[in-house]
Amino acid sequence: MLRYTLGRLLSGVITVWFIATATFLAMHAVPGDPLMNEKATTPEIRQNLSKKYGLDRPLPEQYVIFLSNMAQGDFGLSFTQQNRRVNDIIRDHFPVSAALGVLAIAFAAAGGILWGALTALYRNRLPDVIIMFLVILGISVPSFVFAALGQLALVNLNQWSGTSILPVAGWGTLSHMLVPSLVLGLGTMALLTRLMRSSMLEVVNEDYIKTAKAKGLSAPRIFFKHQLRNAILPVITVLGPQIAAITTGGFVVELVFAIPGLGRYFVQAVQQLDYTVIMGTTVFYGAFLVLMVIIVDIIYGFIDPRVRLK
Amino acid sequence: MSLERPLTEPDFSPAPGSAAAEQLTRPSLSFWQDAWRRLKSNTRAIISLYLIIGLAFFTLAGPLLWTQDPAAQDLDQISQAPALPKTARLVADYQPFTAPIVADHPSEPEDYPDELAAVAELSVLGAATTQSVKLIWAPVDQAGGYSIYRSERKPEGLLGLGLPLETVNAGNIVGFEDRLNLKSQPYYYSIVPTDGFDEFDVVTTIKVEPEQSITISQAVLQGLATPDDLPGQVIPLAFHPFGTDYLGRDILARLMQGARVSLFIGVVAPLIYVLFGVFYGGFAGYLGGKIDQILMRFADFVVALPFLLFMILFKIAFGIGPGESGVMPMLVALILLLWPATARLVRGQVLKIREQGYIEAARLLGGGSSYLILRHIIPNTMGVILVTLTFAVPSAIFTEAFLSFIGMGVAPPTPSWGSMCNEGVKTMLSHPHELFFPALFISITVLAFNLLGDGLTEALDSKMRTRDQ
Numbered sequence: 114m115l116r117y118t119l120g121r122l123l124s125g126v127i128t129v130w131f132i133a134t135a136t137f138l139a140m141h142a143v144p145g146d147p148l149m150n151e152k153a154t155t156p157e158i159r160q161n162l163s164k165k166y167g168l169d170r171p172l173p174e175q176y177v178i179f180l181s182n183m184a185q186g187d188f189g190l191s192f193t194q195q196n197r198r199v200n201d202i203i204r205d206h207f208p209v210s211a212a213l214g215v216l217a218i219a220f221a222a223a224g225g226i227l228w229g230a231l232t233a234l235y236r237n238r239l240p241d242v243i244i245m246f247l248v249i250l251g252i253s254v255p256s257f258v259f260a261a262l263g264q265l266a267l268v269n270l271n272q273w274s275g276t277s278i279l280p281v282a283g284w285g286t287l288s289h290m291l292v293p294s295l296v297l298g299l300g301t302m303a304l305l306t307r308l309m310r311s312s313m314l315e316v317v318n319e320d321y322i323k324t325a326k327a328k329g330l331s332a333p334r335i336f337f338k339h340q341l342r343n344a345i346l347p348v349i350t351v352l353g354p355q356i357a358a359i360t361t362g363g364f365v366v367e368l369v370f371a372i373p374g375l376g377r378y379f380v381q382a383v384q385q386l387d388y389t390v391i392m393g394t395t396v397f398y399g400a401f402l403v404l405m406v407i408i409v410d411i412i413y414g415f416i417d418p419r420v421r422l423k
Numbered sequence: 424m425s426l427e428r429p430l431t432e433p434d435f436s437p438a439p440g441s442a443a444a445e446q447l448t449r450p451s452l453s454f455w456q457d458a459w460r461r462l463k464s465n466t467r468a469i470i471s472l473y474l475i476i477g478l479a480f481f482t483l484a485g486p487l488l489w490t491q492d493p494a495a496q497d498l499d500q501i502s503q504a505p506a507l508p509k510t511a512r513l514v515a516d517y518q519p520f521t522a523p524i525v526a527d528h529p530s531e532p533e534d535y536p537d538e539l540a541a542v543a544e545l546s547v548l549g550a551a552t553t554q555s556v557k558l559i560w561a562p563v564d565q566a567g568g569y570s571i572y573r574s575e576r577k578p579e580g581l582l583g584l585g586l587p588l589e590t591v592n593a594g595n596i597v598g599f600e601d602r603l604n605l606k607s608q609p610y611y612y613s614i615v616p617t618d619g620f621d622e623f624d625v626v627t628t629i630k631v632e633p634e635q636s637i638t639i640s641q642a643v644l645q646g647l648a649t650p651d652d653l654p655g656q657v658i659p660l661a662f663h664p665f666g667t668d669y670l671g672r673d674i675l676a677r678l679m680q681g682a683r684v685s686l687f688i689g690v691v692a693p694l695i696y697v698l699f700g701v702f703y704g705g706f707a708g709y710l711g712g713k714i715d716q717i718l719m720r721f722a723d724f725v726v727a728l729p730f731l732l733f734m735i736l737f738k739i740a741f742g743i744g745p746g747e748s749g750v751m752p753m754l755v756a757l758i759l760l761l762w763p764a765t766a767r768l769v770r771g772q773v774l775k776i777r778e779q780g781y782i783e784a785a786r787l788l789g790g791g792s793s794y795l796i797l798r799h800i801i802p803n804t805m806g807v808i809l810v811t812l813t814f815a816v817p818s819a820i821f822t823e824a825f826l827s828f829i830g831m832g833v834a835p836p837t838p839s840w841g842s843m844c845n846e847g848v849k850t851m852l853s854h855p856h857e858l859f860f861p862a863l864f865i866s867i868t869v870l871a872f873n874l875l876g877d878g879l880t881e882a883l884d885s886k887m888r889t890r891d892q
Contacts, residue, residue, distance in 0.1 A: 128723070128724065128727050131724050131727070132724075132727055132728060135724075135728060136728075136733075139733065249870060249873065249874070250866075252817075252869070252870075252873055253817075253866045253867075253869040253870035253873060254862070254865075254866050255821060255824050255825065255828075255841075255844070255862065255865055255866070255869075256825070257824075257825070257828045257844060257845075257848065258844065258858070258862045258865075258866075261848050261851050261858060265851060265852070268852070364731075364829065365825065365828065365829065368829065369848075379731070380731070380735075380829065380831075383731075383735045384735070399727060402727065403727065
């Protein structure tokens with residue numbers, strides 16, 4: 114187990130290094146540099162600035178400096194936001210994205226497993242038909258439409274009640290998080306419901322369910338202990354990449370609800386070619402994604418003892 | 424029938440044979456015929472298939488039937504909600520309006536008055552049209568001027584007078600012409616007299632409902648009338664069944680043009696990257712060993728690249744000049760970044776199929792590599808590939824919409840469904856139809872491809888094949 118984990122971690126580090134290198138090269142291949150937007154009007158100012166940030170050195174040297182700094186966990190200063198370290202940007206804004214993402218995943222996972230189990234239980238009956246219709250809707254409507262509709266609903270709710278029940282935008286308290294995270298989790302919830310349903314229906318036909326019935330186990334025991342536990346496996350496999358996707362991909366929701374998450378800084382940095390912020394956020398996101406997949410694989414081993422043998 | 428009938432010669436001749444009677448089994452169905460048969464019995468999949476055909480028709484033939492220019496701005500109908508065709512009254516071209524001046528009335532008060540009477544005899548001069556609304560009133564004694572307000576809602580006394588249009592600084596000017604962005608809806612004009620500096624707490628309000636109108640030269644320019652038409656005539660305005668956007672462009676025409684971008688990216692990108700993935704994965708799976716390892720490591724690495732960043736980097740790297748839509752860079756970026764999933768899937772399939780008994784048997788019977796690949800391996804992976812393709816289309820459409828929504832996709836003025844949503848979201852509260860229609864089309868397309876994908880999965884699933892027979 115320890116050997117397996119260490120092996121996965123090592124290959125994860127190599128993957129992150131690859132991502133960092135590819136991003137570094139791609140970023141420098143783009144015409145222009147972060148000083149384009151600065152008021153570097155005279156060549157002298159421009160020269161001084163590029164000297165300060167080390168942009169005047171040859172690319173391989175910049176790469177080596179970047180790698181050694183990265184190994185020490187230092188991503189340097191932002192080009193466009195004055196006197197702000199990339200580490201500070203990540204430290205300040207990632208928790209916001211993460212909190213939103215975790216709540217969204219909690220909504221999605223709880224909803225997905227519950228609705229999926231329900232639809233399988235009431236297969237081809239009214240609850241199944243209604244839930245599956247909503248699921249299809251959830252998969253087919255783009256997230257920005259949900260975000261816009263969510264905000265519209267909040268506005269109407271507050272107008273109707275006369276007071277501010279839930280804030281329409283902004284960040285700070287739990288009440289700010291509720292609707293955005295629900296909106297963010299809807300697509301994933303629909304996906305998980307579908308997966309859970311098909312997985313439940315597959316499990317029902319397995320021999321061990323028949324055995325359990327033949328043994329005379331009670332229906333709830335069969336449902337929870339045998340059917341649900343086995344059916345949950347594929348859901349957990351998908352959950353890993355989904356956690357990473359949601360925590361890093363909440364950009365639209367962050368935009369609509371004016372939430373100061375990391376996604377906004379990432380997109381902004383790419384637009385302004387802010388080298389250090391791009392590298393910092395990319396490496397951070399990449400490492401986060403790799404770590405999530407590894408963690409999920411390990412959890413998988415705990416839930417399904419058959420996998421542990423590998 | 425009695426058995427006692429005497430038997431005759433014909434009774435001993437052989438019965439006439441037919442091919443049908445000789446048939447011992449049902450006609451054999453090929454895998455694809457069988458899959459098609461099962462797909463046809465799936466109502467939802469068939470409806471989605473029709474929907475997709477309808478969308479293709481909408482995209483390809485639509486602009487031929489609905490010939491409005493998607494870039495033309497109809498300034499008479501801006502942000503128009505979907506409605507029946509509208510008409511407008513032709514009016515003469517604009518003549519400058521000089522406000523009437525009452526000659527025997529002083530323009531300034533003699534002293535600063537403590538009180539002023541409300542404006543009397545407030546009325547509309549001529550016909551109120553969306554080209555101009557002219558107000559006249561009787562001069563107020565001792566007034567040094569008048570403030571004119573306009574509101575879309577009925578003011579309550581001095582509250583909610585609305586938009587301050589103008590302050591006239593003479594007591595003897597008793598007319599005003601409003602030409603500010605008038606629409607065919609009720610307006611409440613309020614006049615407050617002033618002493619030249621301060622407004623007094625008396626107000627006179629009048630309700631005016633301008634008639635939709637268009638000047639002759641405008642109408643001729645838009646091809647709605649000929650120069651011979653006379654003022655006063657009622658002519659039909661351009662019809663916008665889905666309304667217009669914030670620049671007065673026809674939403675239906677834009678949806679049709681946007682479909683070309685959205686569906687082009689949504690269909691062509693998956694087609695190419697799935698094809699590439701099939702070759703890549705098939706190659707890796709068939710060769711196996713070291714080459715397979717190296718190829719799949721590379722695929723893993725491409726998967727781990729942060730999608731959004733590379734998408735944007737590609738777009739910038741390709742360099743989009745002014746006036747270009749940026750469809751091509753997006754297409755290339757989608758293809759370069761999304762193929763690994765298909766490659767992985769196909770490789771898995773090929774690895775599985777390679778070990779199957781029938782491949783072994785075909786090889787024993789002397790089948791060469793190319794025969795094995797073309798006749799056995801590719802046909803057996805076709806099902807999975809087809810299903811991947813149908814699910815790849817909605818995800819590509821979503822990606823295009825998402826990128827255009829955050830302003831990283833197709834550059835204006837080229838419309839795409841995503842960028843139309845992006846524009847619509849800004850006016851969501853006042854003009855919801857500008858968001859609703861593009862969002863609806865995205866949803867319908869994605870829904871249709873998803874349901875078709877579901878149907879194909881079921882129809883092509885070999886487990887299902889044995890189950891229902």
